[in-house]
Structure formats: structure tokens, C-alpha cells
Amino acid sequence: MAATGANAENPENHNDCPVRLLNPNIAKMKEDVLYHFNLTTSKHNFPALFGDVKFVCVGGSPSRMKAFIRDLRHLMRKATGKSKGGRERCGLEPGTVVITEQAVDTCFKAEFEQIVLGKRVIRKTDLNKKLVQELLLCSAELSEFTTVVGNTMCTLDFYEGQGRLDGALCSYTEKDKQAYLEAAYAAGVRNIEMESSVFAAMCSACGLQAAVVCVTLLNRLEGDQISSPRNVLSEYQQRPQRLVSYFIKKKLSKA
Amino acid sequence: MAATGANAENPENHNDCPVRLLNPNIAKMKEDVLYHFNLTTSKHNFPALFGDVKFVCVGGSPSRMKAFIRDLRHLMRKATGKSKGGRERCGLEPGTVVITEQAVDTCFKAEFEQIVLGKRVIRKTDLNKKLVQELLLCSAELSEFTTVVGNTMCTLDFYEGQGRLDGALCSYTEKDKQAYLEAAYAAGVRNIEMESSVFAAMCSACGLQAAVVCVTLLNRLEGDQISSPRNVLSEYQQRPQRLVSYFIKKKLSKA
Numbered sequence: 001m002a003a004t005g006a007n008a009e010n011p012e013n014h015n016d017c018p019v020r021l022l023n024p025n026i027a028k029m030k031e032d033v034l035y036h037f038n039l040t041t042s043k044h045n046f047p048a049l050f051g052d053v054k055f056v057c058v059g060g061s062p063s064r065m066k067a068f069i070r071d072l073r074h075l076m077r078k079a080t081g082k083s084k085g086g087r088e089r090c091g092l093e094p095g096t097v098v099i100t101e102q103a104v105d106t107c108f109k110a111e112f113e114q115i116v117l118g119k120r121v122i123r124k125t126d127l128n129k130k131l132v133q134e135l136l137l138c139s140a141e142l143s144e145f146t147t148v149v150g151n152t153m154c155t156l157d158f159y160e161g162q163g164r165l166d167g168a169l170c171s172y173t174e175k176d177k178q179a180y181l182e183a184a185y186a187a188g189v190r191n192i193e194m195e196s197s198v199f200a201a202m203c204s205a206c207g208l209q210a211a212v213v214c215v216t217l218l219n220r221l222e223g224d225q226i227s228s229p230r231n232v233l234s235e236y237q238q239r240p241q242r243l244v245s246y247f248i249k250k251k252l253s254k255a
Numbered sequence: 256m257a258a259t260g261a262n263a264e265n266p267e268n269h270n271d272c273p274v275r276l277l278n279p280n281i282a283k284m285k286e287d288v289l290y291h292f293n294l295t296t297s298k299h300n301f302p303a304l305f306g307d308v309k310f311v312c313v314g315g316s317p318s319r320m321k322a323f324i325r326d327l328r329h330l331m332r333k334a335t336g337k338s339k340g341g342r343e344r345c346g347l348e349p350g351t352v353v354i355t356e357q358a359v360d361t362c363f364k365a366e367f368e369q370i371v372l373g374k375r376v377i378r379k380t381d382l383n384k385k386l387v388q389e390l391l392l393c394s395a396e397l398s399e400f401t402t403v404v405g406n407t408m409c410t411l412d413f414y415e416g417q418g419r420l421d422g423a424l425c426s427y428t429e430k431d432k433q434a435y436l437e438a439a440y441a442a443g444v445r446n447i448e449m450e451s452s453v454f455a456a457m458c459s460a461c462g463l464q465a466a467v468v469c470v471t472l473l474n475r476l477e478g479d480q481i482s483s484p485r486n487v488l489s490e491y492q493q494r495p496q497r498l499v500s501y502f503i504k505k506k507l508s509k510a
Contacts, residue, residue: 023425033421033480035413106373116415117427117435118361157453158290160371166288169460170278172372180372198412205424225288 020207100152100212103196108187112201125200131211150190154197213240275462355407355467358451363442367456380455386466405445409452419479468495
């Protein structure tokens with residue numbers, strides 16, 4: 001979930017853009033094509049379409065995002081996006097909402113490694129500290145579920161990267177797995193997922209205020225399979241959305 | 256595209272499985288849950304459902320796979336899967352089909368780096384040489400489009416990893432980009448995509464005979480945007496599917 005303060009003070013002033021554009025080529029290009037969104041400046045008026053956007057929410061599943069947009073519709077004049085929900089927990093009761101303090105890699109460092117033209121580049125995965133505190137306060141006001149602030153470990157895959165024993169490949173023991181997950185917990189990791197690092201690194205680089213809100217679905221120190229009934233999981237997955245909706249409503253009511 | 260020879264000689268003999276199972280835990284588990292497929296041995300009879308599968312085709316888009324399955328239905332008794340089509344080319348006419356000789360990383364090495372319990376593990380990305388030659392022969396027999404054998408570069412992202420100048424972030428010049436793509440071409444790279452390495456590494460580790468077939472959509476030495484008309488791109492994207500369909504038909508007619 002990324003909550004940006006874009007143009008919050010003056011929605012009409014598109015030049016006062018808080019996004020740091022880190023590509024000098026864009027200004028020289030005839031058109032700016034957002035390939036994955038099927039949008040281009042030659043066909044779409046970006047300031048008219050998106051100039052008043054205050055919040056952008058991104059998440060893992062189209063159906064989850066559809067439900068989120070439906071719920072938010074009465075709150076917002078305009079919203080783009082999807083909503084964010086991580087899967088794993090590393091200690092904690094299932095259903096606990098985790099507001100990410102730091103998105104960490106599999107060595108528990110707050111770094112995102114990217115390859116640019118064949119060379120390794122390390123980017124910081126800083127998230128906005130003020131947003132963390134605001135979201136935590138929102139959760140206390142909502143008072144519907146337990147919420148903690150902790151680190152989110154971002155892995156490259158669902159099985160070996162997260163220490164699962166039940167994938168097609170497994171070269172380590174149950175003991176190795178437990179030791180790894182306990183080391184993660186000791187390093188402040190409270191949940192595991194696969195998107196937070198690149199999200200945090202990109203937002204941080206572009207100067208966007210960003211937050212990550214997840215919900216834990218199982219205790220990985222006890223197993224690898226998500227065994228809760230579908231309706232329970234469904235309710236868990238709505239929790240980050242409810243918290244973010246409440247946050248957005250509160251922000252808009254103060255604007 | 257993965258073409259496996261699983262049980263080709265004797266479809267009834269499920270013990271004669273050519274897949275190398277690299278996880279000793281599976282045999283001790285009460286059930287084997289394939290989480291992402293929503294399948295489990297406690298509810299589904301895997302040998303009855305999949306025991307006669309000879310080919311598995313995987314690819315990037317559900318709609319492309321739907322079209323592929325529709326076209327193949329009359330050819331096969333049972334098929335699971337999707338079909339594979341990469342996007343970029345690095346010299347070559349757009350629309351050229353590339354059969355992958357080696358899936359290489361962004362340093363042009365035939366390796367896939369994975370993180371297992373926080374440690375880097377390097378896996379080989381060998382593809383089946385016999386399949387490459389068989390597919391090339393099929394293309395000559397089909398005689399519908401140009402097909403080459405070359406290396407496929409697998410990147411972690413669409414923009415900086417592939418040397419694009421038009422992303423949100425860009426810290427290199429047009430000259431740097433050209434030098435990198437030319438070095439890739441000199442190393443035998445004929446197209447760029449984002450899935451082949453993990454696919455090749457996993458299949459190779461499990462002893463599955465695998466091939467990757469892509470089609471090139473633009474010349475990256477000339478630009479970053481895919482500008483061909485939609486109907487032209489659509490026809491290009493069917494080419495790997497037509498080649499793989501022809502290959503499967505030929506194999507089945509000989510079985």
C-alpha cells in the first residue's frame with residue numbers, strides 16, 4: 001500500500017509534483033508510454049486524469065483489489081490501484097496485521113538488490129516512519145484486530161526462499177528451517193512476502209511516501225501450509241484493506 | 256515451453272516416473288499440496304489425473320494460453336498448461352522465433368541465482384539440446400516464419416534490467432544501453448525475457464526435458480517501445496504456439 005501526499009495541498013497545481021523523476025530521458029521524449037498500464041501521453045491527458053490522485057494502493061490479487069475499490073468508492077473521488085496483503089507470519093497469531101517498519105531481504109538487511117545493465121545495484125528500502133505511526137494509530141481507533149509494527153522479509157520465491165519443506169526442491173532440514181525462521185524473528189521479521197522490497201525501493205527512490213500493510217495467515221514456525229478455512233482467510237485478507245480505507249477516510253476528512 | 260517425455264513409453268506405469276524428486280520430505284508427508292494449483296493428494300488422485308500427461312506447456316498470459324489450449328484440443332487427449340513467448344529481440348527481424356540454446360543471466364552466464372535460507376545458490380540453466388534440434392526441424396517443415404537458435408537473456412525487470420531508457424528510473428545513457436545490448440548480442444543473446452532461467456533451472460534440476468520458444472517483438476537496438484500494430488503482434492505471438500503445436504502433433508503421431 002502506497003499512500004502519497006501528491007498535490008494534497010493544491011490539487012490544481014500539477015507543477016508542484018512531489019514525485020522525484022529519476023530519468024532525464026523522459027523530458028526529451030515525444031511521448032511517455034506506461035506500457036503495463038496501456039497509457040501514453042500522446043493519447044491520454046495525465047494531469048487531467050491523475051492530477052488529483054492523493055493515494056495509490058497496490059496489491060497482489062485483482063479480485064482483492066476489486067473488492068477494495070468497491071468498498072472505497074463512496075470515500076474517494078478518484079482511486080487507482082490494488083491492495084497489499086502478505087501471507088506468512090514468523091511468530092504472532094494468524095490474522096495479525098503487520099505494518100512494515102523495514103522491508104528486509106533474506107539476510108534481514110533493509111536493501112533491495114537490482115541488476116542494472118548487468119551490474120548489481122543496492123537500493124534502500126526505507127518506508128515512511130510517519131505513515132507507520134499514523135496507520136498504527138488508525139488501527140487503535142478501529143480496534144477491530146491486533147496490529148503490530150515489524151519488519152517484513154521479502155523473498156524471491158514461495159518455497160526455498162521462505163524455508164518451506166514441501167516444495168519440489170528442498171536441500172535443508174526441518175532444523176535448518178527452524179533456525180532460519182528463528183533468526184528472522186530475532187532480526188525483527190514479523191511476516192514474509194514477495195513484493196515489499198521492490199515497492200519500498202522504487203517509492204523511496206522517487207520520493208513517494210509509502211507504507212506496506214500485510215496480514216499474517218499462518219505461523220511458519222508451526223508449518224508450511226495455510227490450513228485456515230476459506231471464510232476465515234477471506235476475513236483476514238480484508239483487514240489490511242479496512243485499515244487502509246480507514247486511514248484514507250480520515251485523511252480526506254481532514255483535507 | 257516444457258516438453259516432457261514423461262511415461263511416453265508406458266502411460267500406465269506410474270512408477271517409471273522420469274521426474275527427479277529433489278525433496279525427501281514429500282515421501283514422509285501425509286499429503287502433498289500444490290498450493291498454487293489448488294491441488295492436493297488428499298483430494299485429488301494425481302496418477303489418475305495426470306499420469307498420462309506427455310507434454311506440459313507454460314506461458315506468460317492466461318488469454319494466450321486459452322487460445323493455445325483451444326487450438327491443441329483436437330490434437331491431444333489431455334493437456335495442462337500455458338505457452339511461452341518472450342518479448343524482446345537483440346538484432347534480427349521482429350517476428351523471428353527464437354528457440355533457446357541457453358537461458359543466460361544479465362552477465363550472459365547460463366546460471367540462475369536463487370536465495371535458499373538466505374544463502375546464494377547457483378543453478379545451471381541447461382535446456383535439452385535434442386529438443387532444440389527437433390523444434391528447429393519442425394520449424395523448417397512448417398516453413399511459415401524465420402526461426403533461429405540462440406541464447407535468451409532472462410532479466411529481473413522490464414526497464415533497468417533490460418537497458419530501457421523510458422522507465423521511471425534511468426541512470427545510464429543511450430550509449431551505455433547500446434554497448435550493453437551489443438555485448439549481449441556478441442554473447443549469443445537473441446532475445447530478452449523474464450522467466451526462462453528459473454524455468455530452465457527447475458526443469459533441469461528435476462530431470463525434465465525442457466525447451467523455451469519465444470518470438471521477438473521489436474529490435475531493442477532501435478528502440479524501447481513495441482510499436483507494431485496489434486494484429487501484427489497478435490500474429491507474432493501465435494508463432495511459438497504454432498511451432499510447439501506442430502511439434503506435439505508430430506510426436507503424438509509417432510507414439
